[in-house]
Each structure stands twice: as structure tokens, then as C-alpha cells.
Amino acid sequence: MTIVENMLLQKNGDSLSSSSTRRHDDIDEKILRIHSQSKTKGSEITAIGGQLEVVNITNDSVTFVLDTPIGSFDNYRVSHYGPDEIEVEDCYLDPGLETYTIKGLKPHVEYTIAVTPYNWGSDCPIAGKRLTTQCVTGIPFDKKSKEQARACLKFFINSRIKPDRRQVFEINVDRKLPMLYQCCSNNKYYADHSVPELRFRPEVEFKDSKHTYDLGGPWREYFTLLMRHIMLGYYSECDDDGPLSIDPVFEGEDDHKVPTHNQTLVDTQMYTMVGRIVQHSIIWGGPGLPGLARSVKDYIVYGSTDEINLDIHDVPDYEIRRNIKSIMSSSGKELKSLGQTADIMNMLADAGFVQRTVNDSCKHYCIQQLLLHNIIKRRQEELDQFRNGFNSLSLAEVLRTSSEIVRIIFPRQTDTIVTLFELSPIIHFDDADTTEKVMTADFFTTYLQECDRRKESNGNERKVTLGKVLQFITGCPTMPPLAYDSIQVTFHVQQLPVAETCLQEIRLPTIYKTYEDFRDVMDGAILSCEGFGLF
Secondary structure, three states: OOHHHHHHHHHHHHHHHHHHHHOOOOOOHHHHHHHHHOOOOOEOOOEEOOEEEEEEEOOOOEEEEEEOOEEOOOEEEEEEEOOOOOOEEEEEEOOOOOEEEEOOOOOOOEEEEEEEEEOOOOOEOEOEOOEEEEEEOOOOOOHHHHHHHHHHHHHHHHHHHOOEEEEEEEEEEOOOOOHHHHHHHHHOOOOHHHHHHHHEEEEEEEOOOOOOOOOOHHHHHHHHHHHHHHHHOEEEEEEOOEEEEEEOOEEOOOOOEEEOOOHHHHHOOHHHHHHHHHHHHHHOOOOOOOOEOHHHHHHHHHOOOOOOOOOHHHOOOHHHHHHHHHHHOOOHHHHHHHOOOHHHHHHHHHOOOOOOOOOOOOHHHHHHHHHHHHHOHHHHHHHHHHHHHHOOOOHHHHHHHOHHHHHHHOOOHHHHOOOHHHHHHHEEEOOOOOHHHHHHHHHHHHHHHHHHHOOOOOOOOOOOOHHHHHHHHHOOOOOOOOOOOOEEEEEEOOOOOEEEOOOOEEEEEOOOOOHHHHHHHHHHHHHHOOOOOOO
16 A cells, blocks of 8 residues: 555545544434424324434345434334335334344345334324435445456457557547537548547547647547537537537436437437447546446347346336336226326337236236336337447447446446545655655645545535546546556646646645645646646
């Protein structure tokens, strides 16, 4: 373990211990008001507050800790439900028991855990607000499994795809115009004839950049912009002033995104080109494509519907999702009556259920077919194009070797957030042979710790997070599937930090005597940097 890794993790531990102490705070007055206003007829709210937190996950179990609500109640009702939203009752816990493990779960499935306080002496036994939390079962995605997956992916790329650094694939783009439009309009860079060139070293030239020679920094920025624009959509028309119209390439919520069914994009082979773009990024050390639905990732891996995990949250149409939920929660005469409504009949007919009555005996089959149709079948052309494009250099073959490789190429949004735990081992300082360098190294260590505490999801673009620090140094705000061997930290007697994105190196100014001055200069430099070759 390096000196800087020790320093970073020690500081991180100090911070965690202090924040852990602060977690046991008093109940907020706002919560009191909410609960006092939420009383229903025949019930009495006697339990207020409480907090539910998952503390351990395995491939078939979840352990949670409950901060006990304030008030009088008899026990807790513990339950859980998965993507099918069928709630399973686990047990009733006495108030004194604050830790419980739910067992018998399926691996790699998103579950909602619910705990409800009950008071059996009341007309309505629910004594307080239902506490819920979400988690995904599966083998913990720790540092070791990431390293193994990246090593396997790197070996596969070098041995099967065989990237050629001697030949160059020239790419000329403008940051002011949508990147996906520039790369795919008129079959410019990712059409069929370009497939062999994806093995060649990309040399990216930004039209508004002062530097042209690409040793890695520009192409990492280029792929970062492309991944972002894939999720924003394809601007089908542009002029010198910017985009005129947009066609979404993917739709749905984060981590549940599916290809948009768009015949125009299919006819132009857009999804094939998007698959090649993602493949191109992975081969040359760029970021993966985050936010896809698990069912989409399963289809990319296996190419059939037999191995797909269907999740109702992967249905992008809220009205269809609501109708499927109605079928899930109905039974008997209510289900039969529901199946005769116009909305349900039209939805069933669209999925191939013509003149078929929905009843309890076929309910589960009906739900599965509705999910399969609305998640996969109605956009199967788009999925097949994307899969074929991603596999144009056989990269899809490696996905079947390890679920961890799938996870680093197609990560969840939360997996893209850079943490101090994964960043600190690859940071290496030059020899700190003067007092100024030692102090600056300590400032930078403290600065990284502070950035680690800043939230990526707070919506404040003016906050420097570890992702922004990484982008300043490397051109990419996430840890790409092939990761980095090291990030070198050197020193100079200047006012501002300087990054060499091609070399993954940062030069820190040693002229500042206080941490506050150093932090302000770092924040200003990182937030004002617009990209490679821009000053």
C-alpha cells in the first residue's frame, strides 16, 4: 500500500467515524408534523420516525438495521417484494430487536424491504409510517472482483480483438455540435465500412482545441461526450447554431432504460452504430454505457428471451405499467372484470392476447408475456441492431465469461460515481523532497477527501467531486472498464494546477501556505476547465 493510500484511507476513516456518531440525531419536527397530519379514521399514530438501513448483502440474503421509532407499539411487520411487486411477509419483530436478516432471496435482483409498526389494540393496527429501502442482491462488487473483471476484459481485447496502435483512425469533431449527430450522420464514422478501423488507434481532433496530437486524453473526452449524448438522444437535424430536433435513442428511468422504438432510427442503422460506438469506447479505454435496464443487458449477453430477468420498472410507458400493476394486484371477479375494460383489452391485444379472458389460472403467464412484449419484443429490431453493432469485433463474447464484466461495461448509475476507495490506490506522488512539496501533498490528500464527501447527485454543477477531479486529470469523469494503471502527481512553482490528460498526470502548485487557498485554486481550475486544449 502506497503512502498516499494510507493517508487517504486514514483520513476517510476519521471522517466516517465522526459522521457515524452524528447519524443518531433527534427526530425532525417536520416528520412529527407529517405523521400528525397522516392519521386516518379508526387509527392512531403512536410510532413516529425511525430509519431503515441495509448493512449487509449476499447473493440470497439482506441484513438491515432499524433505528427504533419513538412511541408505543406492539411489534414490526417485516416484508419484502421484488420486481413483480408481490409482497412477501417475513415475520413480526418485537420492538427490542433492531437487526434482522431476510433469507431465501434470488441473486442479482432488486428488492424493496418494508417495515411497518403495528399496535394490535387499535381498530386499525398500523401504528406509524411504513419504512422502506431498496437494495440489489448478488455477490458484493468489491475491489478484487473489479480488478479480476478488468484483467479478463483486457486479456480478451488484446488476444481476440488485437487493437493496432500503429494505424490511425482519424476523427474530427466540434464540441459545439451534438457528438452523436456528427459521428453517425451520413454514415460518417461507424457505418459498415468503418468496422475494421475500430481496431486502429483513434486520433481525435477537436475543431476548437489548440492541440491536435492525441495520446489518450482527447479520445477519452470524445468517448465521454459520446456516451452522454447517446442517452440524451440523436439530433436528427442540426445547423451551425446547434440542434433543431431530437430523436431519443433510449427511454425510461435510470437503470431501467430500454431502446426507443423508432423505425426511422432502425432504417438508418442507428442502433448498430451506437453498439459500435460503445464497443469502440471499451476497446480504447473509454467509459461504458450506464443506466441500461437489466433485461436489456441480459438480451445483449444471450441474444434470446430465454435468459432475461423481467422487471416491471423496465416498462417505459407509465400507463401500460399502471395497467400491468392493476392485473398484478387483482384476483377473482375483480380480475375478470378488469380484463374486460377497454384499456386492458387493447393492451392484451397488442401483446397477442386476442379474445382471451384473464383469470387467476393464467394471470402469471399473462403478466410475464405483457412484460416480455413491452420491454423486449416491441423493440427487438433495435435490440438486435445494438447487439450486432456491439459484437462487430466479437466483444459481446466476453460478456458471457463473467457477470462482473457486464457490470463494468454497462454499469448502474451508482457504480459510475468515483470513490476514494478505488481512486487512492492508483495515485502516486513524485518524491516530496522539500517542505513545500510535503505540505502540498498533504493539501491534495485532504482535498480528495473533501471531494469524496461531496455528493454527485445533489444537482449542484459548481461542486467539485472526485468525478470532476478525475475528468480534469484524465479526460473521463468515471473509472472506465479498463481503468488506469496510475495517476501521477508532480509539483511545480506556479499559481495553477496543470493536467496532462494523455499521461494521466497532474502538476500541483506549491506556493500556497494554507489549505483554504489551495482548495480555492483547485476548485477554480477544475470548474473552469472546458476540455482538452481549451484554456
